[in-house]
Amino acid sequence: MFDTILFVAFPYVAVAVAVVGGLLRYFKDRFSFSSQSSEFLEKRELFWGSVPWHYGVVIILTAHLLAFLFPDAWGALVANPVRLYALEITGLALALMTIVGLVMLIVRRVQRPRINAVTTWLDWVLLVALLAQVVLGFWVALAYRWGSDWYVRTAVPWLRSLVVLQPNIQFVTALPWVVKLHMLGGFVLVALFPFTRLVHVFTVPVTYLWRPYQVVIWNRRPGPAGRRV
Numbered sequence: 001m002f003d004t005i006l007f008v009a010f011p012y013v014a015v016a017v018a019v020v021g022g023l024l025r026y027f028k029d030r031f032s033f034s035s036q037s038s039e040f041l042e043k044r045e046l047f048w049g050s051v052p053w054h055y056g057v058v059i060i061l062t063a064h065l066l067a068f069l070f071p072d073a074w075g076a077l078v079a080n081p082v083r084l085y086a087l088e089i090t091g092l093a094l095a096l097m098t099i100v101g102l103v104m105l106i107v108r109r110v111q112r113p114r115i116n117a118v119t120t121w122l123d124w125v126l127l128v129a130l131l132a133q134v135v136l137g138f139w140v141a142l143a144y145r146w147g148s149d150w151y152v153r154t155a156v157p158w159l160r161s162l163v164v165l166q167p168n169i170q171f172v173t174a175l176p177w178v179v180k181l182h183m184l185g186g187f188v189l190v191a192l193f194p195f196t197r198l199v200h201v202f203t204v205p206v207t208y209l210w211r212p213y214q215v216v217i218w219n220r221r222p223g224p225a226g227r228r229v
């Protein structure tokens with residue numbers, strides 16, 4: 001019963017909250033779809049935290065997605081031990097990169113009074129949830145080896161069973177609690193999505209990696225002497 005609540009009801013509720021909340025925010029407050037960048041308040045530390053965080057997390061989540069979408073091809077890829085080791089080592093290195101980057105971003109928000117002042121309680125909730133998720137992911141990868149292989153035999157069939165509305169939790173209920181927490185943590189982040197800065201993912205996210213985080217454009221009319229008023 002408890003497992004059904006966690007692995008059937010909770011994922012559906014999280015997705016429903018994300019879709020309804022996201023649509024409401026989009027139609028009520030479309031221009032709030034932003035990361036609400038603090039680049040203009042502090043730039044150097046932001047760069048050193050944001051770049052490793054974003055490159056790391058985007059690549060890791062792409063791997064999660066590819067294995068989910070193409071389990072057979074992924075299974076064939078990791079069937080070769082050399083490729084499996086290479087993938088796992090790369091995954092661990094990227095996970096470390098995301099953790100270091102995120103910790104730097106959090107420390108920056110704690111230490112810089114001006115950044116602290118523009119940080120809401122929901123920002124803190126999101127940052128803690130993200131940190132917990134990547135630390136748990138790193139823990140899973142380190143403690144339960146060859147996750148890139150067993151992921152396609154556990155998480156993928158469970159997730160696919162949810163997608164086709166025929167939930168089957170037998171693939172995940174016997175897993176260690178760290179793994180379960182990581183899997184459920186993904187859905188906690190899904191539910192948080194529409195209420196937090198995460199919505200900036202839907203604002204053509206990739207360009208964040210090379211363009212300035214924020215482009216400030218004057219839109220007030222010039223005053224009599226050409227000054228902005």
Ligand code: HEM
Binds near residue numbers: 189
């Ligand atoms: C926003 C959501 C998520 C984030 C940020 C995230 C992040 C991570 C990170 C940082 C790692 C360690 C990288 C590695 O060494 O491969 C990892 C590994 C892993 N994640 Fe996630 N994850 C998310 C969602 C999920 C979900 C929903 C599932 C399953 C349903 C999942 C299953 C796994 C597994 C099985 C591993 C171990 C892979 C390995 O050992 O190579 N993750 N995740």
